[in-house]
Amino acid sequence: MNKNKAFWISLIATSSVAITFSALSFNKYQEQKTIDKYKKKRKKLKTIPPRRTKFIRDLATKRVNRVLSTLQKRDPDQTEYLQYVSVVTRSLSPLLMKDLKYVEALERLIEPERAITFGVAWVDDNGIKHINRGYRVQFSSSIGPYKGGIRFDPKMNLSIMKSLAFEQTMKNSLTALPMGGAMGGADFDPKGKSNNEVKNFCHAFMSELFKIIGPNCDIPGPDIGVGVREIGYMYGMYSRLTAQTNGALTGKRYNWGGSRVRTEATGYGLVYFLEYMLHDNNIPLKGRRITISGSGPVAQFAVEKIIELGGIPLTMSDSDGFIYAKNGITLDLLKKIMYLKNVERGRLESLSEIVEYYGDKQRPWIVPCEIALPCAYQNEIQGKDALNLIQNGCFAVAEGSNISSAPEALKLFKQYNLLYAPGKAANAGGVAISGLEMSQNSIKLKMDPQDIKMSLRGIIYNIFEACRTAAQQFGDNDFDYSSGANIAAFLKLANCLFDEGII
Structure with a gap:
């Protein structure tokens, strides 16, 4: 035994x-x-x-x-x-x-295909060496090559990067264009830096990033803290390192590979989606009082389109505070803001002599309004901000920035039946035109600006229809565009994974 x-x-x-x-x-x-x-x-x-x-x-x-x-x-x-x-x-x-x-x-x-961090060593104008951390989260390539912005923000970390990359993947899915999702950037603050310092950083950043991007695998574009200036510096270094001039980046200037309407696209698309959402609920946009946060391209061109359609934009903001025009921001004032931000790279406080200004990092959500368009940062509408909006008569929120509203705010929007358009649907205009820029770079041809504008409107309308259809099919509220957007985007991504045998 x-x-x-x-x-x-x-x-x-x-x-x-x-x-x-x-x-x-x-x-x-x-x-x-x-x-x-x-x-x-x-x-x-x-x-x-x-x-x-x-x-x-x-x-x-x-x-x-x-x-x-x-x-x-x-x-x-x-x-x-x-x-x-x-x-x-x-x-x-x-x-x-x-x-x-x-x-x-x-x-x-929910698990990205690849999450990469790297050091970025650069030298400032005083000869002092700095080390920042760079990121690229390549989230999903099931629909097409990775596509997503580059963001320079001192608060950046891997957690925020993954959130933005997942959001970008869902957004790209909604556009119906062949694009996967990614996001990148660095904990670098371009504010207060000279052109030479920004150039040095962009060159150092691209010296690492070029190894994992390309026109057929990953095509970055602009985001917060990154505009045509930064894209230009990065593209110049990419061309030197690879001896190629191709569509490895979008958001370029028109005269060296960029697309018309790209700068305006996110702001215009935001207002188009808002217009469709209001029309779906028999509400006119004309005459509505609208608060807007941010003062970058998204906010600038959202204000421009609102004025064109007869709305009344009341506010714009930066990280120090916001301006409030009680009778509405005029085209003349908007031109001054554009020059201040795009050319002088100044602060809105400098306009305090011609328009009401609220400093101390205050947000515009304290201003009575009917519609709110957050166009600055993620989680910029917190629970208390949502309560302010609701108590001051706001009945609709459309996001121009990614993940603009915190979970507590979303609960309040739902509780009080606010019309709500999530960023993955409402601000998809920018990446939609980036997708068209990719196509133009591939065939070495330019599209007519009017054709691009028509394409933008059509893409945003199709996104709206996809959100509404999914809400009607799966939800108990036909006007829950947020759930509709998530379900429509997720369904396409999930079915691609099944078709490709990944699951």
């Missing part, structure tokens, strides 16, 4: 074949067996019994919680990313409850 015991112990210890199942795999195996059993019963029934519906919902909830719990354990310090994934997942609930295979797609999609 003792010999037999020793034999079996030895066999187990020395065996070269060990079959193991993780707890997660075993649970999925058991769940699938139960699902298959229900499917066999369903074939004999004409309708789905309530018991099955409850079972699928409970099982989907259990799996989703498991996915989020795993993500929380893996990246407990990535607060912004965890927050973003949680918000998106909640809005996907109607789809996830309908078909459990989409939970597996969610599990795959």
Whole structure:
């Protein structure tokens, strides 16, 4: 007996074949067996019994919680990313409850394909050396090559980068153009830097970034802190390093490969989406009092288009405060703001003698309005800001910046039935025109500006229709454009993963 015991112990210890199942795999195996059993019963029934519906919902909830719990354990310090994934997942609930295979797609999609960090060494005008951290998160290439902006912001970290890259992936999916999603940047602050210092940093940044980008794999573009000046410096270094002049970057000046309407596209597209959303609810845009944050290209051209369509833009802001024109920002005032920001690179405070100015980093959400257009940073509308807007008569919010509204604000929008257009849908105009710039660079031809403007309107309308259709199909509120946007974008991405055999 003792010999037999020793034999079996030895066999187990020395065996070269060990079959193991993780707890997660075993649970999925058991769940699938139960699902298959229900499917066999369903074939004999004409309708789905309530018991099955409850079972699928409970099982989907259990799996989703498991996915989020795993993500929380893996990246407990990535607060912004965890927050973003949680918000998106909640809005996907109607789809996830309908078909459990989409939970597996969610599990795959929330992990980026590649997240890269690198050091950026550069020298300022005083000869002092600096080291910043650069990022590129290549989130998904299932629909096409990676596409997404470069952002220079001293607050940048990997968690914010992943949030923005996921948002960009969803946004690109909605455009129906063949683009994957990515985001990049650095914790560099261009404010107060000379042109030479910005050039030195951009050259150093591209010296690392060029290794992972190209016209057929990853095509970065501009974002906050990065405009045509910065894109020009980066493109110059890319051309020197690769001996190529191609479409590896978008947002270029028109005379060396850029597209007409690119600078205006995000702001114009934002107002087009707002217009469609209001029309869908029988509300005219003309005469509406609108608060806008930001004073970069998105805010500038949103204001321009609002004036053209008869709306009344009241505010614009920068990181120090905001201006408030009680009777509306005029075209003359807008031209002064454009010159101040685009040429002089100054602060709005310098306009305090000709327009009302609120400093101390105040935000424009304290101003009574009917519509709010956040066009600055992520999470710029917090819960208290949302309450201010609601109490002051605001009934619609459309995001010109990515992830403009914090989760507490989103809850209040829903509670008080505000019309809400998320950034992934409302500010997709910029990346849509970037997609057209990619096409123009590939065929070495230029499109007529009027054709581009018509294409922009058409793309934004199609995005709006996709959001509305998904909301009607999966939601309990036909005007929940936020859930509709998330579901429509996610469905396309998930189905691509299934078609390509990735899941």
